[in-house]
Amino acid sequence: MSFSFLLHGHDTVHCAYYLQRTSGHGVDFEMLTLEKEKLRQSKMRDPKHINLGGMDFLLHGYGSSSGFPFVISNRDFNIQLGENNTPNFYVTFPSEALWRKSVYQLHAEFMEWASALGYCEYKSESLSRVDFSFDYHVPEIDFDEDSFISLSSKDSQYRQEGVVQTFNIGKGDIVLRVYNKIDEIEQKSEKVWFFDLWNESENVWRIEWQVRKDKLRRFGIRTFSDLSQLEGDLLRYLATEHTTLRIKANDSNRSRWPLHPLWIDLQDKIENMNCLGVDKCFDEDALLEEKELRIAISMYGYMKRIAALYCLRKGSDMVSKSEAIVQLDWLLSKVHDPLSWQTDVKKKTTQMRLGKW
Numbered sequence: 001m002s003f004s005f006l007l008h009g010h011d012t013v014h015c016a017y018y019l020q021r022t023s024g025h026g027v028d029f030e031m032l033t034l035e036k037e038k039l040r041q042s043k044m045r046d047p048k049h050i051n052l053g054g055m056d057f058l059l060h061g062y063g064s065s066s067g068f069p070f071v072i073s074n075r076d077f078n079i080q081l082g083e084n085n086t087p088n089f090y091v092t093f094p095s096e097a098l099w100r101k102s103v104y105q106l107h108a109e110f111m112e113w114a115s116a117l118g119y120c121e122y123k124s125e126s127l128s129r130v131d132f133s134f135d136y137h138v139p140e141i142d143f144d145e146d147s148f149i150s151l152s153s154k155d156s157q158y159r160q161e162g163v164v165q166t167f168n169i170g171k172g173d174i175v176l177r178v179y180n181k182i183d184e185i186e187q188k189s190e191k192v193w194f195f196d197l198w199n200e201s202e203n204v205w206r207i208e209w210q211v212r213k214d215k216l217r218r219f220g221i222r223t224f225s226d227l228s229q230l231e232g233d234l235l236r237y238l239a240t241e242h243t244t245l246r247i248k249a250n251d252s253n254r255s256r257w258p259l260h261p262l263w264i265d266l267q268d269k270i271e272n273m274n275c276l277g278v279d280k281c282f283d284e285d286a287l288l289e290e291k292e293l294r295i296a297i298s299m300y301g302y303m304k305r306i307a308a309l310y311c312l313r314k315g316s317d318m319v320s321k322s323e324a325i326v327q328l329d330w331l332l333s334k335v336h337d338p339l340s341w342q343t344d345v346k347k348k349t350t351q352m353r354l355g356k357w
């Protein structure tokens with residue numbers, strides 16, 4: 001089996017913060033309540049652009065399922081907050097931000113923002129979920145669900161047109177997913193900026209562990225400082241004791257099956273994580289151009305439908321692209337409103353800048 005390692009990193013991180021106001025104005029919860037109520041009454045789905053502590057956010061018109069009355073977000077943070085909640089701030093660091101920066105830089109920037117509002121910690125932050133990912137270029141897989149030996153008794157797999165896309169192993173505190181990341185991007189996440197990080201656009205498989213609070217605590221991981229020092233110990237346990245990938249053999253004792261070369265390489269990468277030195281920055285312009293291209297592909301499909309409708313109306317066999325563009329321009333002129341155009345373009349620009357695509 002041929003494969004090549006591409007990169008590793010944190011893909012999602014959740015953290016609770018326990019902050020108290022010692023100076024400054026803090027968060028204006030009355031303002032948030034008023035603006036949230038305006039959103040609710042307007043029945044608009046679009047969030048409201050606000051500025052808190054010198055940072056721009058989108059205020060959403062809903063609270064969180066975990067009981068926080070307010071949710072604000074931008075490209076770097078999704079923050080659930082409440083004046084009377086304990087903890088009073090719960091932050092999700094999204095995937096794009098983690099690959100654009102690092103979890104430690106994002107944590108520092110969040111604390112700087114909180115300090116600008118007049119808050120300081122009265123209790124250390126508490127990590128509640130960390131996702132660790134390792135990406136490989138694998139032209140063809142030669143294993144199935146029976147090749148995994150795990151302490152977890154629960155497993156599943158997902159197929160599309162008879163081809164395996166995802167192996168899921170475990171439930172609760174530890175979940176391992178080994179899946180075709182290209183398929184996931186194209187069908188769900190649209191995280192096209194990974195293509196530039198990988199320098200690959202096909203046959204990329206991700207090995208990803210989702211680890212929650214209780215298992216993090218078992219390895220002494222509560223804070224970001226703990227994570228930086230102890231994540232290697234946790235990952236060694238996950239890749240050597242919790243779950244391994246094996247080459248099937250005739251031995252009835254599956255634990256004696258030889259390790260798969262992919263897993264041997266993974267264990268080696270974990271042993272030498274400090275030496276990997278992966279550059280996580282991606283090209284912002286390339287990201288925007290890729291999103292434009294994907295919109296153009298959708299529009300091209302609609303153009304063909306407009307051309308077909310025009311053929312039916314005119315009794316023609318074929319309409320050229322130029323003729324279809326003229327027809328589209330005429331249709332757009334009938335619905336175009338200059339005032340709403342300016343307002344909506346500005347609003348969408350702000351939302352995209354803050355991470356709502």
